[in-house]
Amino acid sequence: MNIYLKIMYIAIIISLLQSCQRLDLKPDSSISNDSYWSNEADAESALNGLYLRMRNSFTVHNWMYWFECRTGNISGGLQAGGIQSFINNELTANLNDANWQPFYTVISVANGIIHNVDRINFTQEARKKQIKAQAYFVRAWCYYNLVRLWGEVPIVTQFIDSDDHEQLFPLRSNEDEVFQLIKADIGLADQLSMGDNTAKSSKASRAAILMLKTDIYLWLAKVRGEQAEALSIADQAIDEVLANTTYKLSANYRDVFTQETNPEIIYSIYYDLLENSNQYGSLLAQSRSLVPLAYQNNPIPVGANHVMQFSDLFYTKYRNRTAGDSRAETISQDMQISGTNFRWTNKFMGEMNGNVRVFTSDTRIYRFAEAYLFKAEILAEQGQFTAALKYINMVVKRAYGTDQFYTSVSDKKELETILLDERIIEFAGECKSWFDMIRLGQVFQRVPSLAGREQDKQGNILYFPVHVNSFAVNPNIKQTPGFE
Template identity: 35%
Template sequence: MKKSIIKMGILAAFLTVQSACNTSLDLDPTSVITNASFWKTEDDAKGGLTSLYVKQRSLASLNLFIWGEARSEVMEWGKVSGTLDYDRYYLNTLSSVSAGPSWQAIYSAINDANLILKYVPTISFANESDKNNLLAQTYVSRAFLNYILVRTWGDVPIRTEPVEGAEPSVIQKERSPQTEVFKLIKEDIEKAISLYASYGFIKSRNYWSKAGAQALKADVFLWTAKRLNGGTADFQTALGACDEVAKADVSLLANYADLFKYGNKNNKEVIMAIGNRELESGNNYFYNLYSARLPNEVDPSTNEIIGQTAGGMVWTVTDLAKNQFKVGDLRKAASVLDLAAPGFYPTLILKGRGTVISGVRYFTSDFVIYRYADVLLMKAEAKNGLGQDPSAEMNQVRQRAYGSNYEANKFVNGSKVANDAAILQERLLELMFEGKRWWDLVRFGKAFELVPTLEGKSSLKHLEFFPISEQVLSLEPLVKQTSGY
């Protein structure tokens, strides 16, 4: 145990040096010496993978929500606290000097993946399948990270070599076309799938698995089908990937609200979730969606639902999004709560409110990357893209959503355009606050139509992406700002 702790300390120091290498070409490349002493054993490899997962968790604590949902029609000011500058997202006033989270943390995680992929193949494992699983998780992690990049910024630098010294050719990269980035993403996914031994989950659903890789594959190919003219071939690949996910031990839970109960993590609907535990990680983005200021007049039944409160509540759900829940949709009560109390109190977001321990609320709900309902809706989207009837998948989701009110809300196949609109709205209601909405709007080509702060700006296509911050531009001279910003 002592040896493992020492090695993890070396890894942390090594990664810190690496990060510094990205900001200066004059540093002595001491990480080369550290590499020579570190990447020797199976424990070293597992330590490297742990570091990669920790960095993905850090991204999920806030940034994935900012990039994946904050600019959509879902969010607005909470009117309880300040804005923490989050208004630049839902008002869509981003600029190079107010660009939001930079890509540096993503590339730091990618660098961890690149180190693993360089050194682990030469390390002996007691069980070769363990080695293959570790490499598979690394490939799918790198694909996922690059997928975040390309959806958020479009053309981005491709980094497949770890930064270990001060060579400018490794550190400084130009932006590569999206087509090249997606080529790498798809290659990494296929390598991952080929390395997994089965559709079983590894330890828990907080690790990338073969089912998770297939879910990511479906997502990626739907994006390229619609955004990069992938058309029929990509829709067909996405459809096949959705069918592959179903080979794993996954299914819809009978009760939608059970998905988000703190004691029900890693349930059968979850395919991949980034894990959080109290006293192990800090609060995630739900902290700012849950108010610490509630009226003394809250009735006992409401107070029992809310429980101990904490948080700043700098933003909340818009009426535009919330009011799209129809009467009888059971998902609304599991997602939001309007307080029946005197005065004005914003809607509380219930999905990720964590747990209460000794009177303190810890916002440590897992960040779900993929769950089976998401895959069913991706399958419906792929089928519709191929001119097939998506009713079966849509109605699996709606049956749970409406319960006894299902027959009045049953999906009926229509035109491709009408079906796409219905699928997009269903994704809003099913996946609200799960970091999906902005990217869904961009994929479906509806951001300028459905986001009020973007109405009338459809000619400004650069607004579908985030700008690159002045800090990144100063550190990476080969990187040019997105045209339009």
């Protein structure tokens, strides 16, 4: 069976198992060890299957609801959608998009690779290491998002191939235990990827692994209180990324979102017309049913629906903050037609397939601009304010057209305010802002619906509740305090 047929075979099995899935944490694919894991082609198809699951498990709404909509920077669009609970930070256990299942769907495939790939003899041992490194990267990415969204979460690390496996009904583990697993996984990914110069953005290259490692250890330093040691690890990781000559800042901000092979992109999730053409940018276009025909895709990009847009708050505080910001028109545009204001983004707008827009833009997870801003954040934490401003200025030069837009700051608080402002603008709509606000300690000050609510939900207001489906399929799961 050639590699393409095997990928199709995995997809069919996944689809069949999903249709009859009974257990929240049961893997999508229980491919028999005896019949499947026998040669390199099996491992390669399993790896491609992992990226397929990473793309297809998360709906278009998941990305925005999890990472953007709670910030106050997103509002409802011209057509009603299920966004308001997220905007108001009034989450309940029955919200469809407050379900952790998509992460465990991906984790189960990563576990299968990690558990089985060593059974295969490779002609080049380096390739086996690359495959394992990518599986550890994906699992670390999943658990890193899980623990930040839900706090205590179940840990499943074994390849579950039966209905009576010991890890099938796990308890929620405390955050310390989850972060220990995350550190172990990203550490193994780092170790296994040493010397790997692969730079394909749709796969986890060494640079992508180091970006995630920096991200994790910055969180550990600033949110989890691990301070100097974690900061040192983050600094070492990001310095290697910055030294990698494969990547560079694009001269034009819009090119980053219209060129899928732009050298600024370190890691992205791949979309394609023949595979999946429903990237979340469709939520930030306009509804085909609302835009007059003469303006559809000329200039207003239209999709099937429109349930969200950048808020007036975002315009006031960020998009329109600095006159002449060259990023503004890429981030969003407005057009008045017969008394109706149509607002859309020019990021992630895909391509035209005949007279229909298809949303095939790759989801940018890490790009080189963030490497500079990660370095600035580390330097700020170390008290090196002038050096931190240098890295911020490297990013904003293309926005403001000057080498030294920021010349001085008086203290760390002012520097972190600048840094957060620029991150929110630079990565607008890229699903960064929610965690940025938390990591930089300003979420309760920046988000109107969170003002004065630090103790709401027994102090768990920043987390999602556990979805009701999880209790039905796993009796060992308990609700987060404050959401009972």
